[in-house]
Amino acid sequence: MSHHRAIAAVFAVHGAVAGTLATRIPWIEHRLDLGPGVLGLALLCPSIGAFLTMPTASRLAHRIGERPAVRLLIALWCAVLILPALAPAPGWLFAAMLLYGAAAGTSDVVMNGHAVNVERHLGRSIMSGLHGLWCVGSMLAGGVGVLAAHARVDARIHFGLVAAVLLGAGLLAGRSLLAHRTAADAPAPRRYTLPNRAILGIGLVGFCATFAEGASADWSAVYLTEVAGAGPGVAAASFTGFMAFMAATRLAGDRLVRAFGPVRVVRYGGATAALGGVLVVTARTPVPGIAGFALIGVGIATVLPLVFAAAGDRGRTPGEGVAGVATITYLSVLTAPAITGWIAEGLSYPAAFTVITCVVAVMALSAGRLAVTMPAGVGPAAGPPAGSPVAAESAATGEPASR
Template structure:
């Protein structure tokens, strides 16, 4: 059995434990893969001569692949174990980054992007489920910080990708080298992941884990947060250009500011959760996000709009990590709970950019972000769904809620 802090001693900070460091590296790697590919899409489009419509379908394929494959992830984790499933799927995800650049024709690109999305979604589910197990083991909130590290990995890898693109490095070479480095780092980190044995009385996850009724309320909170996050990330630069009359450089910088605010808030989020509890953190964040949305809608100049997007990022930053943690505690297994709520959040992320664009086209950009502000208000009102139910990580517990850790 893994040693646990005794009642009379102060637990070590999470970063001093090998199991936390291992899962932290996994989150960084997952973010790095996402951030790297995003920078080389123009190279792939130019090499294959893709029209905007064909490229749009190619960029939709990862979401389709993830949405289809994610509900099966908890079953795989149950069959081979969380630790092995996390190691396997993060390796597949890191390796899959090289495939889109190797595609010789659009049809092969579609297949590569579908596979890329499937490995992304399944690895997302199992690593978040494993993070729930680590939270139970450490008996303290760590999920927000892990998602903050995901943002850091994405931003750093994206910066490297921008430099590679600027230097006109062939994307096949760039993505191949990144895949090799990340695979090696993932293999090293995987050895430190926690061993988790399901409790003998725990039922096997369903083959296709759709959300249960217990998860739906939590999923609604996650849906609203992901909707605001996805719409803001995809449309902030366009909004600054069309409404704020910002130049290309400032418009592009607005995305980096938004993501940096999210990353910083997530890295600090676990301390807030330990003091206030997840429901209060989400409710306070919702108020901040609503204020940010109002500022965006009212702004007709670049800097007030950027400030509004920054507040939106701060307000929704901790929600998805806390939604995953709460769902992992409610499911029959952590993986099944996470898979159920992840299906909802991915659906939100898939629809948010399109709904925002349709609303902006039919009405206006401020009207579209008025809708997003209303969605965030719903998130604020429903935050009580994240209130700990006895075994949650924000409440004291003498033992992990499920399984034996060794």
């Protein structure tokens, strides 16, 4: 298995774990007899766990090595999947979801940091496609979860079987990950990584994208029901369409980046998402509303992968840069649904999505922060920059830095 396919498999496994839990939340809610408030608090716990632990992930990768860190944290991510289903009471569920979020966030950081190094090794953009495969893994696992729910399979059995399969797949893929070695003079990441000014600028772009994504994913069905008069089936389909368009765009995103560069891709994507926001705000029937959410999905799809790639190049180490941006984007995930709800309740649903339209416009205007400065004559496919960890590895081993 090539290094590219190995990290692609890791991304798909990561997405599959997330998709598996998402489809069985109603089972957990029914088993523990949770009210909306308690369930909402439980669903907030993963983001809190991730937000608190992600800044430590790059330190772990530096200490034990990047490939072992990816393998360890993906294995942990698969293993904790079953914990929410085993929780006997709400307090235990909160603890399980915090652990679930911690494993999700730290594995997210190290696999994206590793993907930056694989991208350098290959000398071409692959990050958008990897995130597209994450979406594919999530949707496929979600489909399995829907079938399991219809068949009334106990979630403890469902999660246990899925976790075992995904654990095996993750460990198998981990054997073929790039054996990246940190350069001897590379600085050790800080114990708790906070973003520097350059990462904050890149993080602003990511914050805008994830804000629009979180708000659209959580509120699209409600918006279409309350504002556009859609029935439950049509409203639910809007979320599926939103995710499907995001996945398809991410899978094509690397070709777009190679053709136009990251700045123009994000800038035009922001314009597309803003157009989608205008359609949503003005929609009074389901069809233009669904089209608007699809355009938002298309417009923001490639942004987060490009933000991670840019952050990996701007941090003291790839993992440290990714950790800083991931902390910012998870803050956006935490706040976007709540802020959207507050605006919708205080003003109106169209007012809430007017704000989201402005957010993606800011994203488009901030796209220049993703610009990569390269020496004259060095193009995107010319391999890793001199002085990078991959270049140092190539010099030490005598092997080419890209294949």
